[in-house]
Every structure is written in C-alpha cells, then in structure tokens.
Amino acid sequence: MEKQFPSRLRFNLGFLLEASLGTSRTIELAYPTIQVATDLTLAPLTGAFVVTRTGEGIYVSGLLKSQLDITCVRCLENGQIEALLQIDELFYYPPTTAPKGEFIVGEDGFIDLAPLVRELALLEIPIQPICKPDCLGLCVECGQNLNEGPCDCQRERIDPRLAALRELLDE
Secondary structure, three states: OOOOOOOOOEEEOHHHHOOOOOOEEEEEEEEOOEEEEOOEEEOOEEEEEEEEEOOOEEEEEEEEEEEEEEEOOOOOOEEEEEEEEEEEEEEEOOHHHOOOOOOEOOOOOEEEOHHHHHHHHHHHOOOOOOOOOOOOOEOOOOOOEOOOOOOOOOOOOOOHHHHHHHHHHHO
C-alpha cells in the first residue's frame, strides 16, 4: 500500500461546522514552494479562497495562481506556464452523505485541498505544451535546437522517387 503523502493544504474547519449556515471565512495562501503530491510541486502557490458553511457541508470557492513545469513538445526544453486554479467545490459533511467520489470534510473537521489542487493543476497543462508561441523546435535531420541558432543541414528535400530526375538536371 502506498504511503500517505503529508499535506500542507489541510485546514481545520471544525469551527465552521458548528457555525450557522452562511458563515464564511477567507483563507489566503502564499507558499513559495509546496509539494502538493509526490508527482507535483507548485512554486509559488498564491491566492485566496472563501469557505462557507452550507446545509450539505462546506463550500470552497476562490482563485489560486501558480507556475507549472512543462517540457516543450517542439524543442524538448524545460519551461513554465502560469496556471490559474479556479476552486469551486463542495466538501460534504457528514462524510456518509457524500456521493461516491466527492470531496468530504473529515470526521475531525479537516478538509484537504491537495487532491483538488493537484487535479486542477494537472488540467491546466496543455496536451502539447510549448515553451513560447514562436518556438522553432528541433531540426528533423540533426536535432539542433533551432531556437539557439540555425543548423548546417541541407534544407532542400527531394522526393526519393524523383531522385533520378535530379541526377539528370545535375549533368
């Protein structure tokens, strides 16, 4: 069984469970670096979210900002993209009332935003991330990164089926 990863995005909201419906609090985050899961580190993670007591549990809404590490599909260089994580989620309480797969408030009154933040961050990564819009990529012949300068490869491409005609022109 995989060891549980300790979360720094775990918040004690037990006081809110005892409050009247509609009671809310704002929580601000400013982490220079935070490891959200074993496979995801965000640097920095900033923003704020509001937690509100509802009849079904605690509603969390807010906006977080971070940078995500990517590998460019054109030049294979590492880069970063900005990620805006829009939080809009209900954490059910008591946990037994939650539909399967939904986020819950633990019996101890804690919520863990790490799985939600991880999910939102991974959804922000494009299917084909690029380091910059005008990335030139790699030369298909020699592998030179064309962003660093031109390569010495011959650019003229000849269809192999027409190579015999090319030889006639060279004579």
